[in-house]
Amino acid sequence: MALKVHNTASGELEEFRPAHGNRVHMYVCGPTVYDFCHIGHARSYVAFDTIRRYLEYKGYAVIYLQNFTDVDDKILKRARETGRDPREVSRFFIDAYFEDMGRLGVRRANFHPRVTDHIPEIIATVRDLVDKKHAYVADGDVFFCVTSMKDVVGRLSHQKLEDMLVGARVEPDEKKCDPIDFALWKRSKPGEPGWESPWGQGRPGWHIECSTMSTLYLGNTLDIHGGGMDLIFPHHESEIMQSEAHTGETFARYWLHNGFINVNKEKMSKSLGNFFTIREVLARYEPEVVRLFLVSTHYRSQIDFADTLLDEARTARARLRNAYDALGQARDSGDGAVGEETAKAIEASRTRFVAGMDDDFNTREAVASLFDLANFSNALLHKGGTSRGDREALLGAFRELGGVLGLLQDRPQDADIVGGLVRLLDEVRQEARARKDYATSDKIRDRLRELGVVVEDGAQGLRWKIQK
RNA sequence: GCCGAGGUGACAGAGCGGCUAAUGUGACGGACUGCAGAUCCGUUUCCUGGGGGUUCGACUCCCUCCCUCGGCACCA
Known part of the structure; x- marks a missing residue:
């Protein structure tokens, strides 16, 4: 039986055929590490973890890559608020990410590259885009010229540029040639961290990291690119523009996007206060x-x-x-x-x-x-x-x-020392029950329960479980 | 305005051009049981948002209308 996947690009179910034989190159957009992960992150990463597991179950060799955005306005803000170094903030929340996801059974990706470890490569990509006239420098910032890759717009969002601008919240910036252009490189403001670049002290824009790092680790064409639905536009379309302008090849074959979590039928958001980590x-x-x-x-x-x-x-x-x-x-x-x-x-x-x-x-x-x-x-x-x-x-x-x-992975509660002890105590309890000494039998059961062990008399004998 | 997802039983949520329409939760009855719990057996409820079309036959395909949710340059 053939695996079919819903490709956001076509809007249809397509038979899944990876480009490199048995190998699947899979990239999923990771979190910006400025806070603890919320259940929306859990939804997305559990979904893609499950997809990865199933691909492996089908016999594919999956190379799974997930980035950490560890340089960003929100991280800088968080660092200012807490008086910590931005690197310390991002490192702390990366650790928290692994801890939380680990508890949910989300396996680690093969690679978890961080933006700050790949600044030279990002600069090289940006420079190439400038050389190819897909990007332009404006006072220390570098912007991608969207009209140079205009036909990419709408490839995932299925919207026309004009329509999008109607309801859009695009912030005008007099440095941009066109309001729809987006930043590849941002000049550092005074006091902000930054890296030396051909355009002065600065840091990468949001979208460019995914293009650069995915290409670096997985090559020009990904089999699967995943992420939350909210990333379809502009993030993923920007990635396509940058990557295809840079490499001249198809960036990703299958685009998979997970749906969102609502809380009590309302959108989950910090402003509504219905936000759960x-x-x-x-x-x-x-x-x-x-x-x-x-x-x-x-x-x-x-x-x-x-x-x-x-x-x-x-x-x-x-x-x-x-x-x-x-x-x-x-x-x-x-x-x-x-x-x-x-x-x-x-x-x-x-x-x-x-x-x-x-x-x-x-x-x-x-x-x-x-x-x-x-x-x-x-x-x-x-x-x-x-x-x-x-x-x-x-x-x-x-x-x-x-x-x-990702369920039922530990052994059934049976054969270890605890199991042996529970069985021994239950034997004593059954002897008490046999002589209708319920005071003793219930005492054993109650005391075990206090210790977190629930024993039950099943038709087939003892049943027990550890319950906190 | 544009784009996307969806409307199935008390609730959640699948599927399929024709079979008793999954599965979980709940409710009810029975079995088991000292009590408790788990489990088993059975029952319970929609003929699938409104209308039209295609078809021998549609919940399933097509059109249309209504409604809900989400996205539209911060966001999983």
Whole structure:
């Protein structure tokens, strides 16, 4: 089955064919590191992490690149406000980024280049654009001349230049030849950090870093370029203009953009005060709950972020988790054979999973296939008479498919020392129950609960889980 | 104004030119149980925004209208 992806450039589903055989060159716009990441970042990076995982699952060798914008007005502002060095600010929030994303199971990219590590290369790109007359110098600033690449405008946004200017908030700048031109290089104001350049002390504009660094690491043509929907215009169209003016080759073959998060049906924004950092959310919900919540909606759709929906995800996640842990804890025949029904159920889930993911990464469908598997597994355990082979096959399927979504990656709670101790205590408890000494049995259960271990009497024996 | 996404059951949210329209949550009944929890079995609800068209047949394709959300030079 062929993978189809929605390409923003064509507005249609296209069969995915990377340019370099089995290798996929993938670039996703990273954050400007002036603050903690919010749930919108989580949405985007979880989406592209999942896309990357699925491509690898399909057998592609993915080279994944994500930048950090570590020089920017907002970082400078933040540094002034807190009396810190801008480099210190960006380093701090880069660390925070890795910590937060790590908790959400977002794997690191192969490369995380930073703008400040690539100033010479950026200057070289800008100089080339000036040489090729796609850019002009104006009093220490360098601007890209949009009319020199006019046909790129609208390639992603599908809008005509005239139409855009009607509702636009473009700030006039008398140094620009045309108000739609954008800065490649900005002259440093007094007191601001900057780098020496042919045009004097300055720093890169926003868009140029992505063009320069992606080309540097991944070559002139990317297979996948991703980012939030808001970046379609102007950021990504500017990238195309710069890159194609510079290299003369197609910049990216497939453009993927994730949808936004709303909060209680309203746009999330700092001014509305409905802004949540990943940290705030993770203080209330386990990472796997948040990840399940995010992958339960297609990456291009808008997601509404509301407590009722997170609570629902928590319940749903518990159902998956219970099924998974139950497999790890069930008593069975010890026979390594896999039953026919089990093999069939796993194959059905995998087929549904792959068909969904092949259809522009329909993670919702993939999640449904995981629940199919959980339902089968629960029913099988309920009936009793499972074999070790059944359990191992089902656990393997959960790990295989769950792994693509970044779920169910730790072992079921079963075989470690804690598990042994819980089983020992439960034996004592069962003896007490057998002689109807409920005071003792409940005491064991209650004390375990105080320690964060919940024990339950299942039809197939003990079930337990660690619950904070 | 322009561009994009979408309108499916109590809620969230998939799919498909004709099959009982997924999956999760909720509600109800039953099983299991000392209690609790988990689990199982069953039930519950829309025939898919309004109108028109194509078709033997459309929720699914086309047109149109209405509505919602988002973007339009800071933004994932």
